[in-house]
Amino acid sequence: xxxxxxxxxxxxxxxxxxxxxxxxxxxxxxxxxxxxxxxxxxxxxxxxxxxxxxxxxxxxxxxxxxxxxxxxxxxxxxxxxxxxxxxxxxxxxxxxxxxxxxxxxxxxxxxxxxxxxxxxxxxxxxxxxxxxxxxxxxxxxxxxxxxxxxxxxxxxxxxxxxxxxxxxxxxxxxxxxxxxxxxxxxxxxxxxxxxxxxxxxxxxxxxxxxxxxxxxxxxxxxxxxxxxxxxxxxxxxxxxxxxxxxxxxxxxxxxxxxxxxxxxxxxxxxxxxxxxxxxxxxxxxx
Amino acid sequence: xxxxxxxxxxxxxxxxxxxxxxxxxxxxxxxxxxxxxxxxxxxxxxxxxxxxxxxxxxxxxxxxxxxxxxxxxxxxxxxxxxxxxxxxxxxxxxxxxxxxxxxxxxxxxxxxxxxxxxxxxxxxxxxxxxxxxxxxxxxxxxxxxxxxxxxxxxxxxxxxxxxxxxxxxxxxxxxxxxxxxxxxxxxxxxxxxxxxxxxxxxxxxxxxxxxxxxxxxxxxxxxxxxxxxxxxxxxxxxxxxxxxxxxxxxxxxxxxxxxxxxxxxxxxxxxxxxxxxxxxxxxxxx
DNA sequence: TATATATTGGAATTTTTATTCCATTTTTGT
DNA sequence: ACAAAAATGGAATAAAAATTCCAATATATA
Numbered sequence: 215x216x217x218x219x220x221x222x223x224x225x226x227x228x229x230x231x232x233x234x235x236x237x238x239x240x241x242x243x244x245x246x247x248x249x250x251x252x253x254x255x256x257x258x259x260x261x262x263x264x265x266x267x268x269x270x271x272x273x274x275x276x277x278x279x280x281x282x283x284x285x286x287x288x289x290x291x292x293x294x295x296x297x298x299x300x301x302x303x304x305x306x307x308x309x310x311x312x313x314x315x316x317x318x319x320x321x322x323x324x325x326x327x328x329x330x331x332x333x334x335x336x337x338x339x340x341x342x343x344x345x346x347x348x349x350x351x352x353x354x355x356x357x358x359x360x361x362x363x364x365x366x367x368x369x370x371x372x373x374x375x376x377x378x379x380x381x382x383x384x385x386x387x388x389x390x391x392x393x394x395x396x397x398x399x400x401x402x403x404x405x406x407x408x409x410x411x412x413x414x415x416x417x418x419x420x421x422x423x424x425x426x427x428x429x430x431x432x433x434x435x436x437x438x439x440x441x442x443x444x445x446x447x448x449x450x451x452x453x454x455x456x457x458x459x460x461x462x463x464x465x466x467x468x469x470x471x472x473x474x475x476x477x478x479x480x481x482x483x484x485x486x487x488x489x490x491x492x493x494x495x496x497x498x499x500x
Numbered sequence: 501x502x503x504x505x506x507x508x509x510x511x512x513x514x515x516x517x518x519x520x521x522x523x524x525x526x527x528x529x530x531x532x533x534x535x536x537x538x539x540x541x542x543x544x545x546x547x548x549x550x551x552x553x554x555x556x557x558x559x560x561x562x563x564x565x566x567x568x569x570x571x572x573x574x575x576x577x578x579x580x581x582x583x584x585x586x587x588x589x590x591x592x593x594x595x596x597x598x599x600x601x602x603x604x605x606x607x608x609x610x611x612x613x614x615x616x617x618x619x620x621x622x623x624x625x626x627x628x629x630x631x632x633x634x635x636x637x638x639x640x641x642x643x644x645x646x647x648x649x650x651x652x653x654x655x656x657x658x659x660x661x662x663x664x665x666x667x668x669x670x671x672x673x674x675x676x677x678x679x680x681x682x683x684x685x686x687x688x689x690x691x692x693x694x695x696x697x698x699x700x701x702x703x704x705x706x707x708x709x710x711x712x713x714x715x716x717x718x719x720x721x722x723x724x725x726x727x728x729x730x731x732x733x734x735x736x737x738x739x740x741x742x743x744x745x746x747x748x749x750x751x752x753x754x755x756x757x758x759x760x761x762x763x764x765x766x767x768x769x770x771x772x773x774x775x776x777x778x779x780x781x782x783x784x785x786x
Numbered sequence: 787t788a789t790a791t792a793t794t795g796g797a798a799t800t801t802t803t804a805t806t807c808c809a810t811t812t813t814t815g816t
Numbered sequence: 817a818c819a820a821a822a823a824t825g826g827a828a829t830a831a832a833a834a835t836t837c838c839a840a841t842a843t844a845t846a
Contacts, residue, residue, distance in 0.1 A: 242740050249793060249843095257741045261713070261755060264595040271834055281795050286835055296835065298802095308594050309550050332649055332778050333642040339770040340633045347626045347766075356619040363618055379675060382668030389665060390762065404690070476676065476773050480633075480766040483668075484625035487762050492618050535813090535823055557804055567825050572805060583804065 230293030234263075234307040240292065248291075251280050255288045259304075267304035271297055342473040343480035350481040353467045362448045362464045362489060367496035369420030369446065372398040373412055375437060376423065377430040383450075383482045384424055387490060394494035401436065408436055417444045422489070424450045424482065425458050426470070437461040450485060516579030520549075520593040526578065537566050541574045545590075553590035557583055628759040629766035636767040639753045648734045648750045648775060653782035655706030655732065658684040659698055661723060662709065663716040669736075669768045670710055673776060680780035687722065694722055703730045708775070710736045710768065711744050712756070723747040736771060 231237045241256045248256060258278040259266050265277060275282040289300035366372055372391060376384030384400065391398035401411045415421065421440045425433040434457035441447050441461035449462035452469055459465055468485055470477045517523045527542045534542060544564040545552050552560060561568040575586035652658055658677060662670030670686065677684035687697045701707065707726045711719040720743035727733050727747035735748035738755055745751055754771055756763045 238740075245741055251794065257713070257739060260741070261739050268591050268595060270832080272832090282833095283796075283835075283837090284794070287794090298834070305554050309554070331781075332645040332774065335778050336636075336640065336645060336771060336774040339773045340636065340767070343633055343766050343770050344630055347629055350622075350626065354622065359618040359622060379672075381675070382672040385671055386665075386668040386765070389667070393761075473773075474777060475679070476777065479672070479769055480629050481626070483765055483769075484629050485622060487625045487759075488618065488622040491760060491762065492621050495617075537824070556802080558802095568803090569805075569807090569826075570824070573823085 232303065234303055237292070237303050244292075251284050252288050252291060254278060255280060255284065263304055263307065266301060267308050338473040339476070339478070342471040342476075343478040345471040346469075346478040346481040347484060349469055349471065350485065353469060354485065358464060358466055359488070359492075362466060363492040363496055365446050365448050365464055366420055366422065366489060366493040370397070370418045371415070371420075372396065372493075373415050373419060373421045373440070373445075374398055374400045375412075375421055375433055376425065377403065377433050379477070380424045380426060380479070380482065383479060383486050384422075386483065387422065387486050390487060390490040391493075394490060396490070396494055396497065403432060408432055409439070412436055412440065415440060415443070415445050417446075420446045420448060422448050422450075423458055423462070424486075425456060426452045426477070427456075429457050434458060434461070448489075450482060518589065520589055523578070523589050530578075537570050538574050538577060540564060541566060541570065549590055549593065552587060553594050624759040625762070625764070628757040628762075629764040631757040632755075632764040632767040633770060635757065636754055636771065639755060640771065644750060644752055645771075645774070645778075648752060649778040649782055651732050651734050651750055652706055652708065652775060652779040656683070656704045657701070657706075658682065658779075659701050659705060659707045659726070659731075660684055660686045661698075661707055661719055661726075662711065663689065663719050665716075665763070666710045666712055666765070666768065669765060669772050670708075672769065673708065673772050676773060676776040677779075680776060682776070682780055682783065689718060694718055695725070698722055698726060701726060701729070701731050703732075706732045706734060708734050708736075709744055709748070710772075711742060712738045712763070713742075715743050720744060720747070734775075736768060 231240055238260060241260060245253060245256050255278055258274075262277070266274060269277070271282045271285050275285055278285075286297050289295075289297045292300065294300045374384045374387050374391075381402075385402075388398055388400035399411065401408055403411070412421075421437060423433055423437040425437075429451075437447055437449065437458055438461045447458075447462045449456070449458040449465040450468055451458045451465060452467065454467070456465075466485060468481050470479065470481055472478065517526055524546060527546060531539060531542050541564055544560075548563070551563060555563070557568045557571050561571055564571075572583050575581075575583045578586065580586045660670045660673050660677075667688075671688075674684055674686035685697065687694055689697070698707075707723060709719055709723040709726075711723075715737075723733055723735065723744055724747045733744075733748045735742070735744040735751040736754055737744045737751060738753065740753070742751075752771060754767045756765065756767055758764065
């Protein structure tokens with residue numbers, strides 16, 4: 215037997231699955247025993263199979279945060295000839311994906327009662343979300359959006375206002391602004407301390423308020439209070455009759471679709487993310 | 501004007517569609533007026549789009565019965581930089597992805613500077629959301645969803661676990677369950693009291709936990725603690741490597757698409773809503 | 787803690803792939 | 817049928833990509 219064998223040429227037994235499911239299983243079983251970077255790649259590959267299918271070694275390596283050579287090593291450690299060979303598995307999967315889709319719908323119908331019902335609920339909510347997103351294209355005007363971003367970009371601190379149904383959106387804004395290095399304060403109104411949380415806001419700051427019917431009184435009240443103190447208010451709401459409109463310097467209209475008694479929040483989220491990133495970029499510019 | 505212009509550098513007007521549908525239309529309209537080999541390629545491309553997406557110049561040329569150079573000429577005659585550029589359109593179609601960020605800006609050029617940028621951000625986030633929703637159809641299996649609903653429906657109280665990026669989703673669950681008359685407790689971990697908030701949970705209850713990469717340790721830890729105490733855990737996560745998987749009795753996979761550094765949450769929301777409504781309905785039944 | 791072993795980063799190399807160029811053939815218009 | 821323009825094939829070249837190799841680092845073992 216040869217001496218001085220390097221890891222690069224590691225011996226491989228009977229692996230190298232030739233379809234995606236097999237690869238997936240292999241990856242899952244081996245994952246715990248893998249070294250750091252390879253583990254990282256295994257996770258990346260299963261999370262972004264499309265990137266692996268289409269990307270180049272350099273591109274994927276950058277995305278996954280490893281060196282190009284690690285990709286080749288990864289492929290070899292699984293028993294493939296090299297990265298190109300491994301990539302083939304990912305590509306094959308995509309080629310077969312379209313037929314898969316129809317099978318699924320068929321299978322959905324044949325399944326038993328519960329499943330169908332659960333799946334159709336999911337379908338219903340997905341559909342409502344998709345409709346909301348589509349509608350937003352028509353209702354949000356680019357100039358207004360740009361004005362909203364300008365207002366927020368000029369602010370020293372952004373105070374985030376939203377309650378009940380839209381609280382998730384505003385909570386997400388707090389996360390996003392924080393990530394982007396924009397100072398923002400979430401008015402979560404714990405212990406009914408909303409007014410106090412907003413007390414430190416001044417004219418150089420701004421308020422981002424969100425409210426949909428039935429408008430939560432806190433949000434409208436606090437926004438009005440801010441406006442009275444000459445703090446710029448950017449509002450996201452669902453109609454021109456919203457109480458927020460009178461307090462707002464700029465407002466954006468989003469009409470979410472519903473399914474059953476529940477309304478989507480998808481369009482609001484997309485809009486909130488655009489505001490956050492737009493604001494951060496505008497600040498970076500100057 | 502230059503003399504002796506060659507066909508290779510043919511002038512191109514305003515073509516070069518940046519999505520597959522546009523390309524298809526262009527190909528169909530130009531087809532009749534094309535020279536023999538290019539016509540041949542147009543037909544081949546529409547008939548075997550996947551081969552074009554994955555193949556190499558040499559390979560496709562052979563398959564289609566033309567010279568490699570003809571492929572490059574074909575791409576250029578349509579207004580693309582070269583074959584690689586044309587191929588990108590075919591690849592985008594397969595991954596259902598947006599044309600490049602920059603390309604997008606070009607398309608919205610008629611508006612003024614800021615507006616364009618803001619609008620394309622919004623477009624990007626909307627699209628990521630739509631893609632996420634669509635993908636979910638493939639990754640969530642109806643039977644698993646039904647099992648998750650059953651587990652939650654049997655529970656006395658549902659404890660809601662989620663932090664950081666997914667906190668909005670779990671916060672929304674608290675709202676939805678409340679509206680539906682299902683007893684649920686939001687573990688918001690205020691004052692680091694997460695473990696205490698979960699202390700009252702017992703085997704007759706259930707935990708609904710959500711976590712995506714990079715997995716917040718609190719969520720994984722609390723879910724593991726619950727599992728140890730034999731409390732059923734339903735998890736929503738983004739890969740089989742998630743630390744939640746080991747603790748979960750049922751887990752649902754959702755891979756959200758991203759735009760820039762931010763991932764959508766739309767699919768997670770839709771799934772959460774389906775779980776909530778499904779649970780409420782199941783309880784009402786029996 | 788010292789030593790052996792595995793893992794990783796990054797530059798150098800090789801291979802593959804796209805593109806360009808030009809001589810030859812085909813088509814078009816007169 | 818003839819000249820001019822367009823189209824084509826195929827070799828030559830340039831560009832991009834994958835792969836290999838080795839030094840540096842980290843990890844495990846005694």
